[in-house]
Amino acid sequence: MLNSAELTLPAGAAAISERATALGVYQLPIGPEDADRVPSERFEGQITRRTWRVDGSGTVLQILAPLRKQLAEQGFEVRLDCAARDCGGFSFRFGVEVVPAPDMMVDISRYHFLSAAKDEAAVSVLVSRAGGAAYVQVISVQPPEAVPAVVKPAVQQPADPEQPVELAKVLEVRGHAVLTDLVFDSGSTRLQDGSYSSLRELAAFLDANPQYRLLLVGHTDTVGSQEQNASISERRAQSVKERLAEAYGVEETRIDVVGAGYLAPIASNQIPEGREVNRRVEAVLLGK
Structure with a gap:
């Protein structure tokens, strides 16, 4: 052993x-x-x-x-x-x-x-x-x-639910953040109805920081062609932009969108868990 x-x-x-x-x-x-x-x-x-x-x-x-x-x-x-x-x-x-x-x-x-x-x-x-x-x-x-x-x-301590890592801190430190709580309809580019904490935080961040804009980048796994995936990922990013504008009052002129397809994986596409992680939308911080 x-x-x-x-x-x-x-x-x-x-x-x-x-x-x-x-x-x-x-x-x-x-x-x-x-x-x-x-x-x-x-x-x-x-x-x-x-x-x-x-x-x-x-x-x-x-x-x-x-x-x-x-x-x-x-x-x-x-x-x-x-x-x-x-x-x-x-x-x-x-x-x-x-x-x-x-x-x-x-x-x-x-x-x-x-x-x-x-x-x-x-x-x-x-x-x-x-x-x-x-x-x-x-x-x-x-x-x-x-x-x-x-x-x-050394001392067993569960993570403190009162102190989550704020999306604003991720953006300020790294300049980009994955919106991990988004859920899209199966086989669709439509963002499911519901309240998303990541979008609330993004809206609050933009409201408090008028000097910034956002680029929403859609990403996919490697199933299908890059051309297809680029189109799908851009439409998903667009649906996130529309939700930010409609539900949270963010000015659309402060948000750009782009589809990267499968060009920027963050996990292996050879396993189901990796493909799931790679299907994501990221927010990238931009200056005005």
Whole structure:
């Protein structure tokens, strides 16, 4: 039986999200970005993606160092250990898998990445400070027959429902945000009726910040041609614009729309879970 990583996070770490894939492939980054490519090693097995928010003034290295030590004590061999600029900065950040905001927030100038492997098991740790807090992402892979990875805070604390990550903070820190609560009619570009917290927050943000405009970008999976998907994704972005104008009073002149089709995936299109994540609408912050 192969051992999987067991990590203890800092006291006060609040769990944000957990995504599990029973059997999949993870490309473990093993080198800094080079010529728009991040060197990686293929691992296949059970993949678990978890994120936490750590409030307080702890630095990225203060959070990462104990996790690195725990992995070494468990026999994991470090494959990559780098800070933002040494990793490749912007290019590295967008060349590796990152759980979408607001579940994971990354400031491209303040992050540290660590990857390690042991036999057929692998783990990567990404820590960044953004918006006054630190965020931790752990992606672990273990063979199907291995014991599932265990990651726990030193003091068990559920995420505080009173302190969600605000969409406005995501926009200000990253310049774009996925509108994760939108629901479209099956096989349609029509946004379902109902109240969406992301749209309320967008409307309030625009009202409070007249210096900004928005670009709504529709995205799809890779089923069908790019031409078809570009058209579908643009119509979905347009339906979001219309809802913002009709239900929340946002001036249409402050919102542009575009369809990217399947050109900008944030997960693998080879599995159903990845295709579902890739079908999305993002808000991109623009200046007037």
